[in-house]
Amino acid sequence: MRAIRIDRFGTPDVLRVVDVPEPEPEPAPGEVLIRVAATAVNPVDEKTREGAIGEGTPPLPMTLGWELAGTVVDGGDSGLRAGEPVVAMSHQLASGRGTWAELVALPAAAVARAPRTAGPAAAATLPLPGLTAWQTLDWLAVEAGERLLVAGAGGAVGGLALQMARARGVEVDALVSRDEQAAFARAHGAGLATTDRRALREGGYDAVFDTFGAFVTGAVADGGRYASIATQAGPVPDLSGRGVRTTVHQVREDGAALGELARLVDAGALRPRVHAVFALEEVRRAHERFRRGGLNGKLALVF
Numbered sequence: 001m002r003a004i005r006i007d008r009f010g011t012p013d014v015l016r017v018v019d020v021p022e023p024e025p026e027p028a029p030g031e032v033l034i035r036v037a038a039t040a041v042n043p044v045d046e047k048t049r050e051g052a053i054g055e056g057t058p059p060l061p062m063t064l065g066w067e068l069a070g071t072v073v074d075g076g077d078s079g080l081r082a083g084e085p086v087v088a089m090s091h092q093l094a095s096g097r098g099t100w101a102e103l104v105a106l107p108a109a110a111v112a113r114a115p116r117t118a119g120p121a122a123a124a125t126l127p128l129p130g131l132t133a134w135q136t137l138d139w140l141a142v143e144a145g146e147r148l149l150v151a152g153a154g155g156a157v158g159g160l161a162l163q164m165a166r167a168r169g170v171e172v173d174a175l176v177s178r179d180e181q182a183a184f185a186r187a188h189g190a191g192l193a194t195t196d197r198r199a200l201r202e203g204g205y206d207a208v209f210d211t212f213g214a215f216v217t218g219a220v221a222d223g224g225r226y227a228s229i230a231t232q233a234g235p236v237p238d239l240s241g242r243g244v245r246t247t248v249h250q251v252r253e254d255g256a257a258l259g260e261l262a263r264l265v266d267a268g269a270l271r272p273r274v275h276a277v278f279a280l281e282e283v284r285r286a287h288e289r290f291r292r293g294g295l296n297g298k299l300a301l302v303f
C-alpha cells in the first residue's frame with residue numbers, strides 16, 4: 001500500500017510516497033482497520049518533517065499524519081461495521097501511527113462515525129483542530145453569556161473554536177492576522193474581529209483561547225482563564241497573582257468527542273474550512289503551499 005514517509009528531516013523534498021507493507025488484515029483487540037480516503041496537513045506535520053519537535057519524535061523512517069476520513073475495513077469488536085464512513089485522530093508523535101497511508105489500524109476509542117453532510121476531504125480536516133478546540137474550550141469551561149477572546153480565530157483550531165463557542169452561546173471576540181480572517185470571524189458570529197491587539201478590551205474577557213502564542217494576558221479578567229495551545233511558544237506567563245488559571249493544552253485522542261463534533265457538523269453549527277485539496281502524490285506541493293502561509297482553511301490530501 002502507499003504511504004507518505006520521511007527517512008530524514010528537512011524541506012518538503014524529504015517527503016516520499018512509498019510502498020509499505022499493509023497492517024495485519026485482522027485488527028488487534030480494541031482496534032479498527034480503516035481504509036483512508038482523505039487526510040490533511042497540520043502545523044505539527046511541518047515541524048515533524050523539519051525535525052523541529054526534538055525529544056519525543058518517533059524513529060525514522062516514519063509515516064506522518066494526525067487525522068483521517070475513511071471507511072471501516074474491519075471494525076473488530078468496536079461495533080463499527082465494514083464500509084461505515086469514519087473519522088479519527090491519531091497522536092502520531094506519541095504512537096508513531098501516521099494517518100498518511102492507505103490502510104491504518106487505530107484504537108477504536110479514537111474513531112468516530114463521520115459527519116453525513118461533509119465529504120471526505122472536509123471531514124478529514126476536522127479531527128485534530130476540532131478536538132484541540134473542543135478540549136481546550138472544555139478546560140476553559142466557558143458558559144453561555146460569558147466573554148471569550150480567540151486569538152488566531154481565522155486559523156484551523158481558532159476557526160472551529162469560534163464556531164463551537166458560539167454554538168454554546170458564548171460571546172466571542174476575535175484577534176486575527178488579516179482582513180480576510182476578520183471577515184470570516186464576523187461571518188461566524190464574532191462581535192469584535194480585529195487585527196489590532198490594542199483594540200481588545202483590557203481585562204474584558206472571562207476566558208482567552210490563544211492559538212498562536214499571542215500572550216494577550218492583559219485582556220483576561222482577574223479570576224479568569226487563559227489557555228494556549230502554542231506549545232512551542234512556551235508556557236503562559238504566571239497570572240496566579242490575578243487569580244487567572246493558565247494552561248498549555250495538549251490534544252488527546254477522543255472518539256466520543258469527535259462523534260459530538262461530527263453531529264455539530266451535521267446540525268450546521270460547525271463548518272470545516274478547506275482552502276485546497278491535493279492528491280496524495282502532490283504532498284510535496286501541499287507542504288510548499290502550507291509553508292507559504294496566507295491560507296483560508298486547511299489543505300486536504302485525497303487518496
Ligand SMILES: NC(=O)c1ccc[n+]([C@@H]2O[C@H](COP(=O)([O-])OP(=O)(O)OC[C@H]3O[C@@H](n4cnc5c(N)ncnc54)[C@H](OP(=O)(O)O)[C@@H]3O)[C@@H](O)[C@H]2O)c1
Pocket residue numbers: 042043044128129132151152153154155156157158175176177178181211212229230231248249250251293294295
Ligand atoms: N497543543 C496542541 O495539542 C496543539 C494542537 C493543534 C495545534 N497546535 C498548534 O497550535 C497552533 C495553531 O494551529 P492551527 O492548526 O490552528 O494553525 P493555523 O491554521 O496556521 O492557525 C494559526 C492562526 O494564527 C494566525 N496568526 C499567526 N500569527 C498571528 C499574529 N501575530 N496575529 C494574528 N494572528 C496570527 C494565523 O494567521 P495567518 O494564516 O495569516 O498566518 C492563523 O490564522 C500551531 O502552532 C499548532 O502547531 C497545538
